[in-house]
Amino acid sequence: MSTSGLDDLMGSVDSPLIVVTTSAEGERAGCLVGFHSQASIDPEHYCFWLSKANHTYRVALRSERFAVHFLTDVDRESARHFGSLSGMETDKFAGLDFTVTEDGVPLLADLPNRLIVERIAMLDDGSDHVCLTARVLATETTGGFASLRPSQLGDLTPGHSAEERAIRP
Numbered sequence: 326m327s328t329s330g331l332d333d334l335m336g337s338v339d340s341p342l343i344v345v346t347t348s349a350e351g352e353r354a355g356c357l358v359g360f361h362s363q364a365s366i367d368p369e370h371y372c373f374w375l376s377k378a379n380h381t382y383r384v385a386l387r388s389e390r391f392a393v394h395f396l397t398d399v400d401r402e403s404a405r406h407f408g409s410l411s412g413m414e415t416d417k418f419a420g421l422d423f424t425v426t427e428d429g430v431p432l433l434a435d436l437p438n439r440l441i442v443e444r445i446a447m448l449d450d451g452s453d454h455v456c457l458t459a460r461v462l463a464t465e466t467t468g469g470f471a472s473l474r475p476s477q478l479g480d481l482t483p484g485h486s487a488e489e490r491a492i493r494p
Contacts, residue, residue, distance in 0.1 A: 380412030
């Protein structure tokens, strides 16, 4: 079995996009995420993978709580904002409408379909992303929606390339 067609296969799957936000020691972070999934029914667990090149990864190393914001098909600007800016160079939350949980997690007002989660484990298998497994603490939704998918953002340039990861295997 060849992995040379993985990009084509994953492009056909076209998984929904999310924005993950968190904070640690007063430092806020958030990024666009394409790798994520429900990981357990009982207990309720959710996994998401963060790029080691992102500022959010560095903050996540010190974080316990996160918000997983599900993007709808009208949230293209939020996706571009969190996917193309670097948190090391700019405050991604400046000018945005958000609240903060008692644990300091930023909740984006424009993205009300979300999970509030607590990290259980972080797996670094040596690749360019780490997997966070989290326990679902709360769910907030406005009802059914059509998800925003990578094919709808074809021209998005990431804030960092995979080669910029903080830790190389």
